[in-house]
Amino acid sequence: MxxxxxxxxxxxxxxxxxxxxxxxxxxxxxxxxxxxxxxxxxxxxxxxxxxxxxxxxxxxxxxxxxxxxxxxxxxxxxxxxxxxxxxxxxxxxxxxxxxxxxxxxxxxxxxxxxxxxxxxxxxxFLSVLGITGITAWVGLTQIAHVTEGDIVFVSGAAGGVGTMVGQIARLLGASRVVGSAGTAEKVDLLTNKYGYDAAFNYRDGDLRGQLAKAAPGGIDVYFDNVGGEHLTAALGAFNDGGRAAICGAISLYNADSDIGVRNMSNIVTRGLTLKGFTMGSYFQFAPEFGEAMRGWLEDGKIVxxxxxxxxxxxxxxxxxxxxxxxxxxxxxxxx
Structure with missing residues (x-):
């Protein structure tokens, strides 16, 4: 045999x-x-x-x-x-x-x-119709509760989840979507392919200054894939009542120690809500997500x-x- x-x-x-x-x-x-x-x-x-x-x-x-x-x-x-x-x-x-x-x-x-x-x-089924798509959708709809007119900031915006977050946010009514990425080529993709209104290269430094330029009206929602300095910048840019969906912290995964986050007092003074999530607790929303995503794909609204x-x-x-x-x-x- x-x-x-x-x-x-x-x-x-x-x-x-x-x-x-x-x-x-x-x-x-x-x-x-x-x-x-x-x-x-x-x-x-x-x-x-x-x-x-x-x-x-x-x-x-x-x-x-x-x-x-x-x-x-x-x-x-x-x-x-x-x-x-x-x-x-x-x-x-x-x-x-x-x-x-x-x-x-x-x-x-x-x-x-x-x-x-x-x-x-x-x-x-591993990406748009799978875990990356549903993670983006859950973070926006069930965690950050994005609403019509929100200004949304996405870190790690050119990754599997980030490319979905920006598009779904616009489909759900966000008025402006801005993102960060790690190369000039990715920044161009975000604005020219994925519908981001503005994007910047975080490797250029001054994250808070770059974010302020990309979102001069502040931000209402932050979808965090990176953590660290990105979270610090977002905390400084939030409007009153801002919400953050904390999905990942890839900047810390290989670090020997955690990186301190600043601007924490704004959580109190601006009435912010920060909530971390993992998909294991949210798969009951898979049918609702699947129906929405299949419709968007069929209509050519998702790339x-x-x-x-x-x-x-x-x-x-x-x-x-x-x-x-x-x-x-x-x-x-x-x-």
Whole structure:
């Protein structure tokens, strides 16, 4: 009987600062024969995301850390190639959390069937129709409660979530949307493709001054993907009653210590609301989000980019590149 091997990426040591190749290992695993109720899936796409850096640490967070010497996990799309469960026959398109490998195997309950949508790449279920899209929508509608006429500031605006936030904010009635990014090319994309009214390169410094120029009327909503100095600048720019959806803090993920945030007294004097969120508590809104996003896509009101890296061997470099801002839109591995 022939054997089937799977190429997988495992975490072998906890990083200090930025992860390196010494912290991971590319291995080959022989997969066992399928048991009753199990399926084998050939992954076609999987996601690399900032939250995965936190899972490389050993401390407490909102999601369990990766175990050492075990294969890392993350969102993936694939096709069932062998099945011992009638509910998921061979050929089924599925979504699951067994990324960082070319072949995934397990109980059929770990895999959720997806529709084949003509003209739509399955990768969009990892981005616009998936976690990045719903994260942007939830942050704006359920956390910051964006309203007609709001001025919205988005940090990390050229990433997978940020590119969605700016567009959704405008569709929900924001009067002005401004964003920060890390290169001049990304700044141009924000204003020329993604509908941002103004954008600036945070690497040019003086974040508070650049934000004041981009939003001379102050801001009402801040969608935070970066933390640190960006949050300080936003706290200084808020109008009375401002709201912040704190989604991420990528500027801190490789830091040895936290970076102090200033302008905290404005939370009191301007009556601000800052709320952090992770999607695990908000997936009940998935049907409402899906209906809205599918409609916007069909009407041509949403544009998107994907930064695609090809092949399982590209996965770790794609992850570290994403952590350093190499991607535009969602960072995805195509197998």
């Amino acid at each position: 022939s054997t089937t091997t799977s190429i997988q990426w495992q975490l072998v040591s906890r990083p200090t600062g930025e992860p390196t190749v010494d912290n991971v290992a590319r291995i080959e695993i022989t997969l066992p024969e399928l048991g009753v109720g199990e399926v084998r899936v050939r992954n076609t796409f999987f996601s690399v995301d900032p939250y995965m850096r936190g899972r490389m640490n050993g401390g407490r967070s909102y999601i369990a850390p990766f175990n050492l010497d075990e294969t890392m996990q993350g969102a993936a799309i694939g096709e069932v190639i062998e099945s011992q469960d009638a509910a998921l026959p061979v050929g089924s398109l599925v979504q699951h959390q067994l990324g960082w490998r070319d072949l995934a195997q397990g109980s059929a309950a770990q895999f959720q069937p997806l529709p084949n949508v003509p003209g739509v790449s399955p990768s969009l 998107f980019d994907e930064t695609i890296s090809v092949g399982i061997d590209s996965a770790f470099d794609a992850f570290t590149g994403m952590m350093n801002g190499a991607n535009v839109g969602k960072a995805i591995i195509r197998l």
